[in-house]
Amino acid sequence: MSKTVVLKCGGSTVHQLSDSFFQSLNALIENNWKVMIVHGGGPDITNMLKALNIETEFVKGQRKTTEAVLEIAEMVLAGKINKHLTNLLQQKGLNSIGISGSDGEMLQAEFLDKENLGLVGKVTSVNRSVVSLLMENGYIPVVAPLARTVTHDTLNVNADLAAAAIAQAVGAQKLLFVTDVPGILDESKQLIKEITPSKIQSYIEDEVITGGMIPKVQSAMTTLSDTLKEVMIVSGQQAFIENDDFKGTKIVREQEVSST
Ligand SMILES: Nc1ncnc2c1ncn2[C@@H]1O[C@H](COP(=O)(O)OP(=O)(O)O)[C@@H](O)[C@H]1O
Numbered sequence: 480m481s482k483t484v485v486l487k488c489g490g491s492t493v494h495q496l497s498d499s500f501f502q503s504l505n506a507l508i509e510n511n512w513k514v515m516i517v518h519g520g521g522p523d524i525t526n527m528l529k530a531l532n533i534e535t536e537f538v539k540g541q542r543k544t545t546e547a548v549l550e551i552a553e554m555v556l557a558g559k560i561n562k563h564l565t566n567l568l569q570q571k572g573l574n575s576i577g578i579s580g581s582d583g584e585m586l587q588a589e590f591l592d593k594e595n596l597g598l599v600g601k602v603t604s605v606n607r608s609v610v611s612l613l614m615e616n617g618y619i620p621v622v623a624p625l626a627r628t629v630t631h632d633t634l635n636v637n638a639d640l641a642a643a644a645i646a647q648a649v650g651a652q653k654l655l656f657v658t659d660v661p662g663i664l665d666e667s668k669q670l671i672k673e674i675t676p677s678k679i680q681s682y683i684e685d686e687v688i689t690g691g692m693i694p695k696v697q698s699a700m701t702t703l704s705d706t707l708k709e710v711m712i713v714s715g716q717q718a719f720i721e722n723d724d725f726k727g728t729k730i731v732r733e734q735e736v737s738s739t
């Protein structure tokens with residue numbers, strides 16, 4: 480049976496992906512994993528908005544999105560970052576096709592909180608036929624986190640949440656959040672190898688887990704299931720597979736804790 484892994488590449492790391500990261504990606508493919516990528520691009524959107532003197536603000540981790548902000552977000556996500564990633568993958572000999580979540584009505588969404596956030600989406604359903612078609616034909620789909628409402632408005636979606644919704648919809652066995660840190664760090668800045676939702680909750684309360692790590696762990700907690708048993712936080716700057724083992728922080732349900 481084929482296994483599917485969804486990698487979410489954060490905007491913090493898309494410009495720093497290392498050769499060893501791609502070696503790990505190749506190892507996945509050699510081990511018969513079907514791979515798809517969902518990417519962010521928050522820092523690039525912020526830089527472009529600043530260059531154009533368009534104000535930008537985050538409310539509870541979500542970018543307040545006006546028409547002007549959406550226009551830039553779409554340009555940066557579906558244009559700059561999406562093409563950067565497909566070019567990189569092609570250079571590494573990996574066939575990839577870049578699409579926006581709004582193409583082929585792949586990501587359907589409703590307004591998350593129109594009054595306070597504007598054009599920000601909450602994914603309500605995922606049409607997996609487009610990405611399944613690509614994966615079955617040997618392509619890595621690379622998806623920008625934009626969605627459509629039933630009335631065809633385009634919405635900006637937090638990439639962590641988009642990746643989690645897609646992983647669930649395609650029945651992925653693994654979801655990897657690729658970011659700029661080696662994994663979740665504890666209060667002494669040591670890498671945590673394995674963590675469960677209850678410990679995550681207390682780390683959020685104690686502000687050990689903050690900022691951009693929060694949507695990742697929250698999506699992990701809501702997405703873990705009998706199919707998706709493992710969500711990982713890994714670094715894009717190093718190998719995430721070593722000696723057949725994944726390197727980073729494994730987020731698992733309490734009943735899935737490894738005995739080692
Ligand atoms: N406990 C933690 N362990 C590791 N990183 C953390 C933790 N709490 C907060 N972070 C922050 O989360 C960041 C990753 O999230 P973010 O910047 O949104 O990345 P991305 O663009 O990859 O989604 C790290 O660079 C780090 O500053």
Ligand SMILES: CC(=O)N[C@@H](CCC(=O)OP(=O)(O)O)C(=O)O
Binds near residue numbers: 518542636
């Ligand atoms: C609604 C919302 O916040 N959308 C995000 C989409 C990009 C993203 O999530 O990028 P990272 O993964 O790099 O953070 C934004 O506009 O920044």
